[in-house]
Amino acid sequence: MSVLVFVENISGNFKKSAYEVVSYAKTIAKSVNKELVAISIGDVSEENLLNLGKYGANKILTVNADNLKSFVNQAYASIIAQAAKQEDAKIIVLSNSFSGKGLAPRIAAKLEAGLADGVVELPKIDGESFEVKKTAFSGKAFAITALRSDIKVLALNANSFEIREDAVEAAIVNFEGSPSQEDFGAVVKDIVRATDKISLPEAEIVVSGGRGLKGPENWGIIEDLAKALGAATACSKPVSDAGWRPHAEHVGQTGIAVSPNLYIAIGISGAIQHLAGVSSSKVIVVINKDPEAPFFKVADYGIIGDAFDIVPKLTAAINAHKDS
Amino acid sequence: MKVLVCISNVPDTTSKITFSNGDTEFNTTGIQFIVNPYDEIALSKAIELSEGGKGTITVINVGEASTEPTIRKALATGADKAVRVNAHPRDAWFVANQIANYAKHEDFDLILLGRESIDYNGTQVAGLVGELLNIPSVSIAKKISIEDNKATIEREIEGGKEIISVPLPIAIGTAEGVAEPRIPNMRGIMSARTKPLEVIDAIEVPQLAKVIKYETPAPRGAVTLIDAAEAEKLVDLLHTKARVI
Numbered sequence: 001m002s003v004l005v006f007v008e009n010i011s012g013n014f015k016k017s018a019y020e021v022v023s024y025a026k027t028i029a030k031s032v033n034k035e036l037v038a039i040s041i042g043d044v045s046e047e048n049l050l051n052l053g054k055y056g057a058n059k060i061l062t063v064n065a066d067n068l069k070s071f072v073n074q075a076y077a078s079i080i081a082q083a084a085k086q087e088d089a090k091i092i093v094l095s096n097s098f099s100g101k102g103l104a105p106r107i108a109a110k111l112e113a114g115l116a117d118g119v120v121e122l123p124k125i126d127g128e129s130f131e132v133k134k135t136a137f138s139g140k141a142f143a144i145t146a147l148r149s150d151i152k153v154l155a156l157n158a159n160s161f162e163i164r165e166d167a168v169e170a171a172i173v174n175f176e177g178s179p180s181q182e183d184f185g186a187v188v189k190d191i192v193r194a195t196d197k198i199s200l201p202e203a204e205i206v207v208s209g210g211r212g213l214k215g216p217e218n219w220g221i222i223e224d225l226a227k228a229l230g231a232a233t234a235c236s237k238p239v240s241d242a243g244w245r246p247h248a249e250h251v252g253q254t255g256i257a258v259s260p261n262l263y264i265a266i267g268i269s270g271a272i273q274h275l276a277g278v279s280s281s282k283v284i285v286v287i288n289k290d291p292e293a294p295f296f297k298v299a300d301y302g303i304i305g306d307a308f309d310i311v312p313k314l315t316a317a318i319n320a321h322k323d324s
Numbered sequence: 325m326k327v328l329v330c331i332s333n334v335p336d337t338t339s340k341i342t343f344s345n346g347d348t349e350f351n352t353t354g355i356q357f358i359v360n361p362y363d364e365i366a367l368s369k370a371i372e373l374s375e376g377g378k379g380t381i382t383v384i385n386v387g388e389a390s391t392e393p394t395i396r397k398a399l400a401t402g403a404d405k406a407v408r409v410n411a412h413p414r415d416a417w418f419v420a421n422q423i424a425n426y427a428k429h430e431d432f433d434l435i436l437l438g439r440e441s442i443d444y445n446g447t448q449v450a451g452l453v454g455e456l457l458n459i460p461s462v463s464i465a466k467k468i469s470i471e472d473n474k475a476t477i478e479r480e481i482e483g484g485k486e487i488i489s490v491p492l493p494i495a496i497g498t499a500e501g502v503a504e505p506r507i508p509n510m511r512g513i514m515s516a517r518t519k520p521l522e523v524i525d526a527i528e529v530p531q532l533a534k535v536i537k538y539e540t541p542a543p544r545g546a547v548t549l550i551d552a553a554e555a556e557k558l559v560d561l562l563h564t565k566a567r568v569i
């Protein structure tokens with residue numbers, strides 16, 4: 001028996017969330033006295049693979065083929081399910097990333113496994129009982145979910161488990177998954193990635209702007225602050241609806257849910273639908289000229305005033321802080 | 325083109341979420357239920373694709389009789405017929421099995437779902453339905469166009485997007501950007517009353533996951549206000565006190 005963790009790579013490199021899921025899965029594996037097996041699909045260097053050993057992966061299954069270089073939902077699910085059977089994995093962990101969200105249900109269905117997505121804590125395992133905490137109602141609540149199947153699949157939210165070093169000697173093993181021809185129906189035509197941008201769902205700091213910014217031409221002050229902080233940029237729904245910013249930046253109940261260490265909301269009122277997707281941020285800073293803006297009720301720090309005055313000053317102060 | 329749109333009946337986005345029975349049940353008292361906002365996008369896309377007699381739209385909901393106003397709203401918005409699987413939708417695996425069981429014999433070209441429901445936020449059903457029917461699935465689509473029995477889909481990925489080409493049939497979870505949500509007009513509301521709403525029995529499915537308790541997030545402390553003239557003080561607090569920069 002083992003615990004299996006799927007580690008996602010981007011162009012051959014593991015992201016922070018990959019180390020988060022390995023650390024999380026290792027902690028579970030230790031608590032149930034099992035080996036941690038990691039599976040990586042695609043073209044990843046041996047050096048990068050061995051790195052997973054630092055976080056506790058005892059064995060690393062690597063699968064590579066020309067048609068597996070980019071993410072193909074069905075084929076990846078098929079390979080991971082086969083690996084789970086080979087390794088007799090009873091717990092399978094992946095990241096609740098965009099790709100993970102496509103993958104997890106397909107793996108779960110293949111194995112008739114109960115799936116908990118949006119997981120934010122370690123499971124409580126007691127004999128046959130297995131309970132795990134996940135977000136629900138768009139972040140307005142949590143649901144403690146019992147998984148009752150023989151095999152369990154957990155999709156872990158970004159930024160909800162800290163990376164822990166736990167070095168072990170890792171063995172790299174080639175794994176020959178055999179997805180069927182029909183698993184390759186979907187063909188990736190193009191990938192467009194802004195390499196200089198920080199991925200919003202995983203970002204540790206998010207700088208977000210709302211309708212108070214008045215128009216897309218004013219977004220420079222948001223971007224400058226984000227740049228100074230090494231943060232991702234985000235926006236409220238009316239901003240993306242108006243086409244000032246792309247939909248990919250819209251956070252909230254009907255946008256992306258984020259839980260960074262620091263969320264800075266600028267010119268955003270704090271409507272319930274916006275708060276739903278951002279309220280699990282560890283620290284919230286609000287800048288708004290309206291002292292009655294509901295966002296101040298959930299903020300840790302607030303500045304009442306005009307964003308066009310305050311934000312450039314703040315950016316300058318951050319840059320000065322970095323230099324000091 | 326034959327399109328199936330899956331509709332979830334969810335609490336209105338402004339709802340204050342509370343629980344009853346020792347936090348084991350969602351408290352529906354005073355809660356208004358609506359068509360899940362992402363499902364509205366799916367339905368609007370289906371209408372767009374079917375306009376001018378190019379297709380037919382069936383909506384399906386797994387729910388008890390109390391969800392019928394939500395189903396009628398979908399009919400009023402533009403679906404041609406509706407199916408209600410008469411059961412409490414206890415988890416995603418249950419719902420997906422009911423949808424797949426219905427779709428199995430119907431030869432849909434396209435199954436559109438919302439990327440997630442705003443109550444359990446699973447992002448599970450599109451993938452589960454795809455796997456159960458052994459057809460491709462895309463869980464979070466930002467743009468969809470269909471031509472020659474193929475869908476070209478823009479999918480969100482970390483820090484960017486991916487364009488994929490997928491043969492029909494396919495199950496797609498739709499997100500913002502796929503279509504502008506439509507609202508029913510008077511003619512739609514009138515005609516919805518006479519559109520067929522078939523009620524079918526649920527199939528048995530093992531329960532793999534069960535919510536046993538709910539929790540609400542811990543309340544936050546009071547806000548520390550900083551004078552607008554002293555923005556640099558915030559930087560100091562974020563560094564020394566909150567330790568986030």
Ligand SMILES: Cc1cc2nc3c(=O)[nH]c(=O)nc-3n(C[C@H](O)[C@H](O)[C@H](O)COP(=O)(O)OP(=O)(O)OC[C@H]3O[C@@H](n4cnc5c(N)ncnc54)[C@H](O)[C@@H]3O)c2cc1C
Pocket residue numbers: 209210211212213235236237238239250251252253254255266267268269270271272273274277287288289290293305306307308337361
């Ligand atoms: C079904 C549904 C789903 C929704 N989902 C989401 C969602 O996911 N995410 C989301 O964000 N919204 C969502 N909304 C919309 C939500 O209800 C609010 O309309 C939205 O969050 C408001 O955005 P805003 O705060 O940017 O704009 P506004 O409400 O217009 O607020 C702008 C704020 O900027 C302040 N301001 C103006 N000028 C300045 C200045 N110079 N300096 C500083 N402050 C200034 C104002 O005081 C005000 O508080 C949803 C709504 C519905 C009905």
